[in-house]
Amino acid sequence: MHWFAHQWEFATWSLRAARIPPDVDIVHASSVLAHAFAGRGIPCVVTEHQFIRHPEFMPWRGRLQSLYHDIVLAPMVTRSLRRADRIVSVSRHVADAIEADIRRPVRVIHNWVDTQVFRPREGFVRDGDGPLRVLFVGNPSRWKGADVIPVLSSMLGDEVEVHCVGGLRRAFPSDWVRHKNIRVLQSVPPERMLEIYASVDTVLVPTRYEAFGFVALEAMSCGLPVIGFDTTGTAEVCANGETALLVPRDDIDGLAKSIRALADPDLRATMGRAGRERALSCFTEDQGVSAYLSLYGEVLGGRA
Structure with a gap:
C-alpha cells in the first residue's frame, strides 16, 4: 500500500507526473487527488467524504473557504468524479447530491467507528447524582x-x-x-x-x-x-x-x-x-472493510 501525504491537496496537479508503482492494482483516493491518477491504466476508486457542492453544505462555508472550494478544489473534484471507475460516498444524502450533480451512480459505504474502543464502560458509574x-x-x-x-x-x-x-x-x-x-x-x-x-x-x-x-x-x-x-x-x-x-x-x-x-x-x-x-x-469496521473489498473485486474483475 502506498500513501500520499495530505499536503498534496495544495499541489495535486503535480501528482499527474507521479509514477504509479508497478505492483499497484488499484488506486483509491479522495475526490481532490484522484484526478491525477484516473485514466492511467489502473482502476481508480474515489471516496467522497464531504461533497463541497452539496446544496446543504454550501451556505455554511465562510467567504475564504468558499473561494478556495470554488476556484481551487471544485475543478479537481469534478474531474475526479467524472473519470473515476467507481465513486463511493460515506452517506446516502451525499451520494444523492453527487448523482444529481454529475449524473453518475454512487455506491454508499458508511464510515464506521471502532466499536471495541467506543463502547460502554462496564461497571463505570459516574460520580454523584446532580444535574x-x-x-x-x-x-x-x-x-x-x-x-x-x-x-x-x-x-x-x-x-x-x-x-x-x-x-x-x-x-x-x-x-x-x-x-x-x-x-x-x-x-x-x-x-x-x-x-x-x-x-x-x-x-x-x-x-x-x-x-x-x-x-x-x-x-x-x-x-x-x-x-x-x-x-x-x-x-x-x-x-x-x-x-x-x-x-x-x-x-x-x-x-x-x-x-x-x-x-x-x-x-x-x-x-x-x-x-x-x-x-x-x-456501522462496524468489518462491514465497511468487507464492502470495500467487494467493490475492489468488482472493479478488478472488470479489467480487460
Missing part, C-alpha cells in the same frame, strides 16, 4: 450548532451541566465562563474521549449540516442517547425516537424538551442500548 450531564464535541461554529449551547444553559439552569470538548480550529468563546453550568475543555487527546463519554449522560449534536454524523455514532457506540437537530448526516446515522431525540433545525425549545425528557434514567438506558445495537448492526 444531567450533556456533552458537546466539535468546533464552536454556528455550522456545528455551538451557538445554541449558551442559550440552552440559560434555559435549563441547574437542571444540566453542558460539557464542551473543542476541535482543532477555534477556541470556545471566553464569555461562556459566565455560565456556571458550562464546562469547557478546548481539546483533548483522542485516547481520553472514551473517558469523557463515560462521564456524561447524553450527547448533544446540534449540527446544522453533516456529511456523516461521527460524533453521533461515537455516542451510540458508547451506549449514550443523542439529542440534536434532525438534519442530514445526524438523521442518517441515528434512528429518531429510538437512539436519538431529534428536533427540527433551530428548534431550541425542542432541544430543551428533549434534554428534560432524558433526565429519566430508564429512558436513557433504553435509548443507549438501542444506540449500541444500531452501531453494531450498521
